[in-house]
Amino acid sequence: MVFMGAISTVSFGTGLLFYMMGAWPVVGFMGLDVLLVYICFKLNFRALRVYETVELDGEALTVTRVAPSGQSQSWRFNPYWVRLHLEERVGRMSELSLASHGKRLVLGSFLTDPEREDFATALKTALSDTRDPSAA
Numbered sequence: 001m002v003f004m005g006a007i008s009t010v011s012f013g014t015g016l017l018f019y020m021m022g023a024w025p026v027v028g029f030m031g032l033d034v035l036l037v038y039i040c041f042k043l044n045f046r047a048l049r050v051y052e053t054v055e056l057d058g059e060a061l062t063v064t065r066v067a068p069s070g071q072s073q074s075w076r077f078n079p080y081w082v083r084l085h086l087e088e089r090v091g092r093m094s095e096l097s098l099a100s101h102g103k104r105l106v107l108g109s110f111l112t113d114p115e116r117e118d119f120a121t122a123l124k125t126a127l128s129d130t131r132d133p134s135a136a
Contacts, residue, residue: 004034004037004038004041007033007034007037008034011030011031011033011034012030014026014030015027015030015031018030046068047068049066049068050065050066050067050068050110051065051066052064052065052066052107052108053066054107054123056079056123056126056127056130057130058079058130059078059079060076060077060078060079061076061077061078061079061082061098061127062074062075062076062077063075063077063098063105063107065107075098075103075105077098077100077103077105078100078101079127079130079131080130080131081100081101082098082099082100082127083098083099083100084096084097084098084120084123084124084127085097085098085099086116086117086120093109093113093116094113094116094117095109096108096111096116096119096120
């Protein structure tokens, strides 16, 4: 809100200055700039509503992805067969995926590389503990 207020103030001031100099069409472009920044912020905040939950019990590893619209989609994997793969890609973000029986799911695409690595380590440990409870 503060940033949008500052952009609006600067644009209004600049537009007013141009209006007083006789260049009244500039006012519309200054308003258009504010509108475009506002739309970009709204789209960015909407994209922030994406999240995934990962649930692991003795019978299934369930990944649920919720889109910005609120629509959810779930995938179930057998914890004994699923394989976790963290692919380091030079010059690009790493990719974390689950694979089992010909199905592959990329998850955590909105995480940073260190967060993705931490999550992969934690999930790998949890899967190992589920597969061999006596090792825990």
